[in-house]
Amino acid sequence: MALGGDGLHEACGVFGVYGPGEDVARLTFFGLYALQHRGQESAGIATADGTRLHLFADMGLVNQVFSEENLANLRGHIAIGHSRYSTTGSSCIENAQPIRVESDLGTLAFAHNGNLVNTSFLADQLQKREDVVTSSITDSELMARLIASAPGATWIDRIRRTLPVVKGAYSLVMLTSTELIAVRDPFGIRPLCLGRLGNSWVVASESCALDTIGAELLREILPGEIICIDENGPRSYSMDSASRRALCVFEYIYFARPDSVIEDTLVYLARERMGERLAKEQPIDADLVIGVPDGGIPAAVGYARSSGLPYREGFIKNRYIGRTFIQPDQRLREEGVALKLNPLPDVLKGKRVVMVDDSIVRGTTKLQTVAMLRRAGAKEVHVRITAPPMVNPCYLGIDTARRHELIAASLSVPEICEYIGADTLGYLSRDGLMKAIGLPESTFCDACFTGNYPMEVQLDLDKLVLEAR
C-alpha cells in the first residue's frame, strides 16, 4: 500500500523458483497464472542469472502482461513473480511488484503478500537512514528499502535485522543475483509453501501453483521462517516466534483456490464440510440447493448432501469474465452481477431454493443474486452463508471493507435478511466453521468475526481519509 494510500488491503499472489537449467520465467508465468485469483491488478516477474537481475511488470492480468517476447528477455536460473490485488485508489504501475532496490550488496528484487500495520514507524526509520520523502512509498517498498539499507554483510543478515521491527502480515519472495529467499511472518498470516520440481525448488502462496507446473508440495514455510536457496540448496533460519499463530481463516472460506492444500487440508473439502455443518445448524424445508459460483459451490454440495435436498446449478458463471479495462456504462453497471452470473429459470421456477455462498461483506452482491433468483421464478430464497457475520475490517491483507461498509457491523441478521430480500438467512457459527476446517482454533486469525486481532492494529483506519492526505 502507499503510505497515505489504501492502507487496508494488499492481497496478492507470490511465486519463486530456483531452477538451474529451467526456463524459470515461463515457470513463474504459469505459477502466477494459477494464482491469478489472488490478484488481478498487476503482474511482474524478476529473474537473476548469477550476475544481473531482469524485471518486467505491468498493469493487467498475468496473460495480458506477458508475451513470448518479454518472457524471453527474463533470463536466468532464479525467478520471482507477483500478482497484485485490485484495489481502489492505488491502481498504478508504481505499485506493481516485484520491486527492485539497490544496495552495496547489489540489487534485490522483492515481492510481498500481506499488509503492514506499523508503516509510520517504518517510514521514520527509513527517513533516519536515507534522505527520502516517504509519503509516496508503498509499505512493501519501505520494507525492501529498510532491508537494503540495513547493516550486515549478507542479505540474510540484513533481513534478520530488519524483520523484527516490521509488524503485520508478510509472505515474501526475494531475489538476489544468486539466491531465492522466502519469508513468512511470525504469525503465519498469509500462506506460503515450498515445493520441489526435479532439481529445482519452488515457493508459492498456494499449492495449486505447484500443481500447475508439475511440482510436488513439500511443506508449508513455517511462521517466522526464512528460507534461502542457492547452489547449495535451501537453508532455513528462524525469527523470534510470535505469541500465537494467526493463519487467516478467510483463506479457507473464500480467498484460496479450492484445489490448494493449506496445513494438510484441501480447501475444497474444508468448504464442503462447512456446507455440511451449515445444513445441520441452519436447516430449512426447501426443494433444492444451489451455490453461488465459484465460492459457494463446494459448500452447496456439502449442504445438499447433509440435508438430503437435491443439488442443482442455479447460476451459470461467465468463466471468461476476468478483469476487463472496458468500463461498463451506467445501464450495464446497474445490471451488476448479470455480467458475471446468469440464472437458469427452468431449474428455479416455482422452487423453494437454498442459495449457499461464502460470505456477506457489503451485502450488495447478495441483494442482486437474490433478486435474480426471484426474477427467474424462485418461489422462496433461503440464503445460507459458510462464515459467521463479518463485523470487523481486515488490516492484514484481505480487501474486505471499512467497518461502516460491513453490513453485519450495523445490521442484525433479520435486518440483513430483509435488506437482501431473502425469505430466511442463516450463518455458520464460529465453532461450526472451526470444526469444519478441522484444525485447532489457535491456528487462526478470525478477527473479522471476533475482533481478536493477533497484533495491535489502528482500529477503524479509514482508507479514504488516508488517501486524501
Ligand code: AMP
Ligand atoms: P456481498 O457482500 O453480498 O456483496 O458479497 C460479497 C461476495 O464477494 C462474497 O460472497 C465473496 O464471494 C466475495 N468476496 C468476499 N470477500 C471478498 C474480497 N475480499 N474481495 C473480493 N471479493 C470478496
